[in-house]
Amino acid sequence: MLLAGIIIVILTFALIIKKVEARLVLFLAGIIMCLIGNMPEDIMPAFIKAMTNNSLVPTICTVMGFSYVMKLTECDQHLVQSISGVLKKGRVILVPLSFFLTWWISLAIPSASGCSAAVGSILIPTLIAAGVHPAMAAATVLAGTWGSAISPGNAHNPFVADLAGTDMMTVIINETPASIIASFACVAVMTAYAIVMKEGANDERSEAYRASLENDAAHDFDSFKVNPLKAIVPLVPLVLLILSSKQIAVLPEMSVALSMILGVVLGLLVTWSNAQQVCKNFFKGMGDAYADVIGLIVCASIFTTGMSAIGLTKAMTELMEGSQSAAAAAGTFGPFLIAVISGSGDAAAFAFNGAVTPFAEQFGLSIMNLGSLAQIAGAMGRSMSPVAGAAIICAGLAKVNPMEVSKRNALPCIAAAIALMLFL
Secondary structure (H helix, E strand, O other): OHHHHHHHHHHHHHHHHOOOOHHHHHHHHHHHHHHHOOOHHHHHHHHHHHHOOOOHHHHHHHHHHHHHHHHHHOHHHHHHHHHHHHHHHOHHHHHHHHHHHHHHHHHHOOOHHHHHHHHHHHHHHHHHHOOOOHHHHHHHHHHHHHHHHHOOOOOHHHHHHHHHOOOHHHHHHHHHHHHHHHHHHHHHHHHHHHHHOOOOOOHHHHHHHHHHOOHHHHOHHHHOOOOHHHHHHHHHHHHHHHHOOOOOOOOOOOOHHHHHHHHHHHHHHHHOOOHHHHHHHHHHHHHHHHHHHHHHHHHHHHHHHHHHHOOHHHHHHHHHOOOHHHHHHHHHHHHHHHHHHHOOOHHHHHHHHHHOHHHHHHHOOOHHHHHHHHHHHHHHHHOOOOOOHHHHHHHHHHOOOHHHHHHHHHHHHHHHHHHHHHHO
């Protein structure tokens, strides 16, 4: 049974890497393992439990609904544009500054593809216009998107909180210091690469780029008028959640769903948008979140149920029991490598956290730390994958091959993953 389980798990991740629908693969693999383990009665309870999870479903769906409204009202663009102005004042530190801007903006725009589109459409042309090599400009923005791993809008944080039996903000506050240290490790290696390879801001490249633009396009950087109120709206739910967290408690404790709905209402009032259209977009976002993210969590739950039925979960925990370093390395580089190859760390992180993380204390780690380690490492791996949606968007904006972007992010993301493992 164990041998059959190992073969099925390897085939599962091989198919995910091959871009076969992750939900279908995880669901079928879980059912097959339940049948081999002679526990078919466990399938439907696991399916229904994940499908109706009271903490995950409202959180993830309302976050996605909020992001759809921010895109409709263009509040996300106002946020990005307002911050991009800082870049014009510091050409020498353009690469690290752009990374950190993207990293922090991704907290408010947790979708890697959404953040790449919103931030990249502004920062990448700005960087190229300042003389940064196009591939380096794209790599800088792509690398910054893993900051969303510590966002309240990230689906993994409530998932880890559920496993650890705590609230989401406790998980985020716990993982933030190590993530910030990892971000400095990432940007240090990236900046060193830009200096050594002479791909930072350069007058020759800047002049050549400006000359290649048509007159109208050359003025696009200055034509957008930022509305400060619109720029603040995407940050409001994040601020409300921090101020209402148990650790700070300035405001009464507030759910993620409530903070997102308040953000939507504020966005509607500030932009004076069509209320019907805002309503449609909010619920469309909620529906897409259920189909894409909750659907993946449901299928990952069936997969982990199958691993337990076949005895694989018990065997894995026994193998890692008493070896903290082995568990930490597996939690870091398992999801990391899968994400690099497949372009998404979600399937690997959900599967790992569902199957292994609940038993973290048996091999010397806390559930919260191991769960955070796996999901953040997956996000880092995605940030150096040439096939990730965010990478393709950034490469397209810079008009370079995604592989060129991936090559520049390899060392920074590996350095960040190692730093994360050491400090978390």
